[in-house]
Amino acid sequence: MRSQGVRQCQERSQGYGRSFDNDLTWSTVTANRDLSVVRKLLMHPLLLPGFNDSGAHLTNMAFYDVNLRSLQLAAQGGDADVSYMVKRLTKDAADVFGVAGGTINLGDIADLILVDPKKLAAYDGEKNVQRIYREEFAHEQLVNRSDDVVKLVMIAGQSAWENNAFSPEFGQKPMGRLLRAQRASKG
Numbered sequence: 001m002r003s004q005g006v007r008q009c010q011e012r013s014q015g016y017g018r019s020f021d022n023d024l025t026w027s028t029v030t031a032n033r034d035l036s037v038v039r040k041l042l043m044h045p046l047l048l049p050g051f052n053d054s055g056a057h058l059t060n061m062a063f064y065d066v067n068l069r070s071l072q073l074a075a076q077g078g079d080a081d082v083s084y085m086v087k088r089l090t091k092d093a094a095d096v097f098g099v100a101g102g103t104i105n106l107g108d109i110a111d112l113i114l115v116d117p118k119k120l121a122a123y124d125g126e127k128n129v130q131r132i133y134r135e136e137f138a139h140e141q142l143v144n145r146s147d148d149v150v151k152l153v154m155i156a157g158q159s160a161w162e163n164n165a166f167s168p169e170f171g172q173k174p175m176g177r178l179l180r181a182q183r184a185s186k187g
Contacts, residue, residue: 035073038073039073039074039076042070042073042074042085042088043074043077043081043084043085048088048092048093048096049066049067049070049085049088049089050066050067050070050088050089050093065125065144065146067089068115068120068123068125068146068149068150069125070085070088070089071085071086071089071115071120072120072121072123075117075120075121090102090103091103094179097179097181098181098182098183099179099180099181099182100179100182101179109156109157109177110154110156110157111153111154111155111156111176112152112153112154113150113152113153113154114150114151114152114153115149115150115151116148116149116150116151119148119149120149123146123149125144125146128144128145128146128147129142129143129144129145130142130143130145131143147164148164151163155175155176156175156176156177158175160175
C-alpha cells in the first residue's frame with residue numbers, strides 16, 4: 001500500500017510506472033550565501049542588478065525580490081549607496097536596454113515605488129517564502145511576501161498597490177505601456 005501523498009503517474013516510461021511524492025518539500029540555498037560578497041558584486045559598476053530570471057520558475061523558486069534585496073544591502077553603506085543602487089536599478093538599466101525610462105524628470109511618465117526603510121532593513125526574504133494556489137496557473141506558486149516593505153506602487157501615475165493590497169483598478173484597466181528600445185545600448 002502506498003503512503004498518502006504518493007500518486008501514480010499516468011505516463012509510462014519503458015514499461016515502468018513512475019510515482020511522485022507530492023508531500024515532499026525541501027529548501028536549499030543555491031547561490032548568494034555570503035551576503036558580503038553579494039553586496040560587493042551588486043555595488044560593482046559592471047554588474048547590472050535587477051536583470052534576473054524573476055518569475056521564470058514560479059513553482060519551485062522565489063527569486064523575484066532581488067530589487068528589494070539590492071536596496072537592503074546597499075543601505076548598509078548609507079544614503080549614498082542607496083542612491084547609487086536606485087540609479088543602478090532604474091536609469092542604468094534603462095540605458096543598457098535603450099528605453100526611455102528610469103528617471104523622474106519634469107514631464108516623465110514614471111512608475112514609482114515607496115519603500116519603508118525600517119521595514120526593508122528588517123526584511124528577510126528567505127523567511128517570507130510562501131506557497132499560494134493561483135487559479136491562472138492551476139497550481140501552487142512560490143511567492144516572497146514583502147508585506148509592509150513596499151507601501152505604494154504607482155504605474156504611470158496610477159496606484160496599483162497600496163496598504164498591502166492591489167488597487168481595484170489593477171488588472172481591470174491598462175496601466176503603463178510597453179517600453180521599446182529607442183537605440184542600441186552603448187556597451
